[in-house]
Structures are given as structure tokens and as C-alpha cells.
Amino acid sequence: MPNYAQVIVDVKAMQTNRPYTYQIPAELKDQIQVGMRVVVPFGKGDRKVQGFVVELSEKVTFADQIEPKQIEALMDLTPVLNEEALALADHLARETFAFKIRCLQVMLPNVMRASYSKGLRLLPTASSELKQFFGAKEELEFSAERFSKAEQALLRKAQKAGQLEVIYHVKDRARVKKTKFLTSLVTRQNYAEFKAKVRKNATKQLDLLAFLAAKSGQELLQAQVQAQLDLTASQLKKASESGWIKQFERETYRDPTQTKDYGQSVPKILTAEQKNAVDQITSAVKQAQATTFLLQGVTGSGKTEVYLQTIARVLEQKKQALMLVPEISLTPQMVARVKARFGKQVALLHSALSDGERYDEWRRIERGEASVVVGARSAIFAPLTDLGVIIIDEEHETSYKQEDMPRYQAKEVALWRAKYHNCPVVLGSATPALETRARAQKGLYTHLQLTKRINGDNLPEVTLVDMRKAKLTAPDPDFSKEMLEALAKCLQRKEQAVLMLNRRGYSAFVMCRECGFVLKCPNCDVSLTLHMDTHSMKCHYCGHEEAIPHVCPQCHSRKIYYYGTGTQKIEEKLNQLLPDAQILRMDVDTTRKKGAHERILQQFGAKQANILLGTQMIAKGLDFPDVTLVGVLNADTALEFPDYRASERTFQLLTQVSGRAGRADKKGHVVIQTYNPEHYAIQLACQQNYERFFFQEMQLRHLNDYPPYYYTIKITVSAESENLAAKESFLIKKQLAQCLSADAIILGPTPSAIMRIKNRFYYQLVIKYKHEQALESYLEELVIQSQRGEKKGLQVVVDRDPVNFLT
């Protein structure tokens, strides 16, 4: 019998990474298990917090004379985290320098994270003044915002005087959805008897009785019966009281796609390359080998079919499959494709689900009712217990890295889980991340290649337009002659075009021609962008909004104009330059609403427009047979980024977007406008030459000591005062210099590329290293110690293998 439990506690302000010991009350001893959530008292005030049981023991394991406190309650009947999840949380905490509690919570759906509230309850000794303050209520919910400082002082005094007590609530938001059913108890025998008791003119009741008699003994959905016979819930309740029916509730899932019919799709015939890939992966599945495969295949080479047939083999082995795709490509078409092949066995985890729906999908997986899981990044934690394969599509996508605590890389989590389950991992991409391709080169990963497009070899023709020269003859600074001609021809042939505007850091802003003043956000270090739809200037980082100025705020000149180009402005120009064009615009503004993204794609697919104009998001995974022209308006903006992956990103983006042209029998054409036509990333993207790019980029990384030759860790320090942020970052550098060997390189501290966001100043340090004995423990300590700085508004973030260097 366990007497004590080790509990990882959810403490807000000061998190330590060690568990706390609690006593298990006698009545819970036979129920408590490792992996359950509990409510425990914590701190001097014994406020109640949620915790996770990570260990049970008979004796106290910590040397202290005080008696541990008792567990207040169990929140679960069965463990919500299994052994694997607990081990993975430990690993994550160590690997990402995150607090254990966060690592445990990230494995569970949001609703299982407790919500806390504080209540104040009147005691009999309360003064009449206090009673008045409470009004008629016994208990008030306390929140700091709701009461004034004076009121808070009053309440505090009353609490000290023993006139009221503080009650802490830990609420489990996980709610199982129940649906009402009923069973008809009306039989041929008792029908007449029931009928005799009903008034002759009570038509509704007589109808119901007849209906029930016809369905004798059957289970019916209450909502359906109500709708069909136009009855209210209370009328059915009466029927239940009369003994006509028996009402009951049953647990149901909130899965909106469950009832949808996706039809059925059959496996396609594989090419020799595809078959080889499926065979090799399947063999690893059968032999339970944790091999990692890099499936490198150009756009249109049929990677998805390899995934689907691999999953089918895994299911034949009575094992389960987990497939990650970037959030942006988790479109209805993509979902339909998987559901059509595997039907109800598929569980879907994506951000569009409500918390409740997500919880239900999680429970379906946990109970083993779904053996194929498809989802975005966080689906990597899906509670599958018998994994046969993990597939990561578009593995080079940076969105597989979580950008807040715990800052995990889903690919690395996949490798860990694969090792735990002895199953293969498939990393798929047309343009693999350099690190991935390098591991394949070294033989750590098995390299599988799909070199042929399914529909024959029809790589698009690429035209590179040098905008430095084009500018002189172009009818417009944003559109070269070549681009406009290609568009016009495409429209003439009644085909479709996709136009990409590389937006980041390149949108319409306002500048004064007289004094050079640029309108900037008052809270962040970025210029405000012009939004024609709302006729205002907006900040993309904090949402600040103000009116469009007509005179320069600095020199009062009237010569204040719009510069740069946003998708809106391009759309307007395009309408003038090509009056025949019907344009659909897809960017942050038009896709903000839920489902808007899909709607735009669907409209374009249905030929309601002939030009799709958008930002990077149009480069990902859309597949329209009639698109024969792809235009890139500004290929270089990603090159200017303060990021050692800038070339790689540019190459990937251009290669991907080029692959969108001419996928079917029609010849495709790609027009790329650039100011750096001789840049290797742009040149090699035009040639669709990944291999050359890989070797060239590897040389540069080697030369500059960047991954995959070095590991990187980024430390970001931010505060409301620039001075404080700078001071702290220099202090950290000093400490780092002491614990690092001479082989390590510290870059910075420097102000981040965007130094100020929401009135906070950002400084960053980047450590490049190969082996450092003391680094891990220093950073672990740094993360824990830096919590105390949070009271002063000082924040320190440690990010292993960072993908974002802007902040």
C-alpha cells in the first residue's frame, strides 16, 4: 500500500522542477495511481492547486522532520498519463529547459488543465458592514480586477479578523458530452391501456403513443423524437412519468466529421520508386526497427500515396499510425483523402477544433477507438499505445517547432517516441531541412527518393526577371513586362494563375517625402502598415490602430505618401492593368475568420477566379490542375532576414511555389521577379536543383560554424526598460563565458531584430557549440532562477535549436 505520493505541482509564480511529497489519505490508497491528476494544498495559505502523481512510495523519501500534507482529492478514476507520457515529459523538460509541469500539461487536451478560482465565504462572526458588502450571497468570487484597492484591503482585514474564509476551487474543465436517449416501453399489450388514460382531444400525446407503439423496445435519440413529433422536453418527461418511455443519457463524442460521408478511395498503383519506399518502411514496421527514413520527393511525385499505403500496411500489422502535417495543409481536401481511405479509424487533431471536440478526439484515441491520427504539431503527443509508424509531412516546415514553453521540436519528439515504440519515422519533403538531409548523408537516416513526377516529366519553365533592369521599362514598379505578358497569355488561354507576394517585412507603409518620417507603432519597433479595408494604419504585432495621416506629424508637409506594397494594393493595380482578371486575395486579413482559408481555396478550385493572389501561405500544398502560371513578385525579401536560414527558406519557398505550376498535362510557367538574380538560392530554385543547393549551403554553414556543424541555443532577455534587458543579457553572457569551453562561440548580446514589441525590449544571445559539459545544468538553473526576475518584468527565454531569430 502506498502511503506517500510524489506530485509535480502547478504553481504559477515560482516553479521548481522537483516533485513534492504528499500523504495519501486512507480512503484514496486503493485508487491512487501514477499518472493521475490530483488536487493538493500548497504553500502557507494551503491554496489548492492541480498536480500530477509521478511516483508512489511506502515511506517518506525526503529528509525533513515535518509531516507532509495530505492529498485533497483525485481528479481522475484512471491515469490520464501513462508511463510513456511521464518518461517523455521528463525528457522534454531536460531537452527544452521547460518546467516539468508544462511538459506534463502539453500532453493533455486543454480542458484537462484545471481552472482556478478563489472564493470568499462569510463566517458567522462577520460584521454587518461586511454582510452588506456581500449582499444576499454567502460566497463571493474573488478577482483582483473586480475590487478596488480599498475594497481589497477591507477584505484582507476581515480575513485576518476571522470574519471570512478563503476557499480555493480547482475546476476540471473536462466535460464528457452526454446525449439524451429514450427507450419506448409501449407494447402492443399495454398500448390500449395507456391510450385509455389520455384525453381524446390530446392529439400530440396520442400521436406520441402511436409512434412509441410502433417502435416498441427501441432506443431512440431524444432530440430526433422531439423534432419529428414537434414535442418539448417537458412533454417527454411527462411521458416518462406515465411509464411510456425510459429516458437515459449516453456518452457521445463531439466529432463533427464522424457523420460526414467521405466515400471510399482505393489504393493507387505505385511507381517502382514509390513501391520501394513503401516496402522499405513496411519492413522496418514488421521488424520493429526504429529506423528514420527521409522520403525526398519532388512536388507531384506521390509522397501522400506512399504515406497512405504505409499506413494501410501498419494497420494490417494491427498497429497504429501517427501522421503530422503542417497546420496550413490540414485542409478539408487533405482530411477527406485520409478519411476516404481509412474511414472511422481516423482521429483528427487540429486547431480549428473546439476544446470539447479536441478532448473527445483525444479520448477516442486513448481508448484505442482510433488507430490513425492525423494532426498538426501537438498531435505528436497523441496517446497511441501501439505505434507502428510516425509520418511527418513537409518536415522542413518551421511550424513543427513550438514557440512557447515547452519549446519542443515535433520531429525530435517523433524520434523519441519511435525509439520507445520500436517503430520507423518517415520524414517527407521535396526540400528537406538541411539538418535532415545531412543526417541522411551521414547514414543516420535512410534516404528514399522519388525523382519522377507521377504525370510524366514536365517541370515548369522558369523565367527569372531582374527587377533592377526591368524597372526602367516596366509599366509599373511591381510588375515587370514579362510578368504582365505571362499573366495576359494565361488569362487568354482561360487558365489560372497563382501570384505570390512575399510579405514579411514588406507591406505598405507611410513615409514623408519631405523629411523621411516613417509612421511607426508607438509600442513596437515596426512601421505601421496601411489597411485600405478599414482605412487605417495597423501594427501587425500588437494590433495598434490609428488614422491615416494626411500631413506629416513631424514637418507638417503634405507630401506624405504610401510606399511598399501590400496584397490589397497589388490587387487594385492588377485590376487596372488587367481588366479581365478576376482576383481572389488570400492573406492574413482575408483568412482571419475561421474557415475563410478553405473557402477561398474552394472558390479558386471552382474557377470563380482566374488569379489567386496571396502571401507565403499559397505556396503550401494546394493542388489545382488548371494553374499553369506561378508568379513571384518579390523573391528576395526572405533573403534579407537576419537569420542564417534565410537562403534555405528562400530556396524552399521558391521551389515549392514553382512546383504549383502545370501539375497536370499542361505545361507550367513560373515567373520570378528578383533584385538578386545571381544569388545561388534563387538560381538553384529556378533549376529545381536541391542537391546542388544542399552541398553549397552545407559549405557555407561549415564556414560560418552554423548547424548542422554546430548546435545552437538562443537566449532572449526582455524587459520593459531597455537598460534592464541589456544589463541582464550582459550578465548572462559573463556567466556563460565562465562555464563554456574555448570551443564554444557566443554571439551577442545584441538587440533583437525587432527590438521592441508591445513596449518590451528584446535582447538576444546565441550560443554555438559542439560539446559543453556545464552548459545544460547552467541553463536549467538559469531558467529556474530567472523566475524571480519576473516580478520586475524581466523575462528570460532559453530556446534550443531556434528557428526564429526576429525576437
Next chain:
DNA sequence: AGCACGCCGACT
């Protein structure tokens, strides 16, 4: 978050 402890200034 909330409570104790400890070190300085203003005060009955």
C-alpha cells in the same frame, strides 16, 4: 499567490 523573516526608517 501569500505568508514569514529580516533589515531600515519614523514614531509613541
Next chain:
DNA sequence: GTCGGCGTGCTC
């Protein structure tokens, strides 16, 4: 001398 300010540290 003592009361109380809040900066600092800890919570099984």
C-alpha cells in the same frame, strides 16, 4: 526603544 515599511525567499 518599538512599530511597521516592503525586499527576499520558500512553499511537501
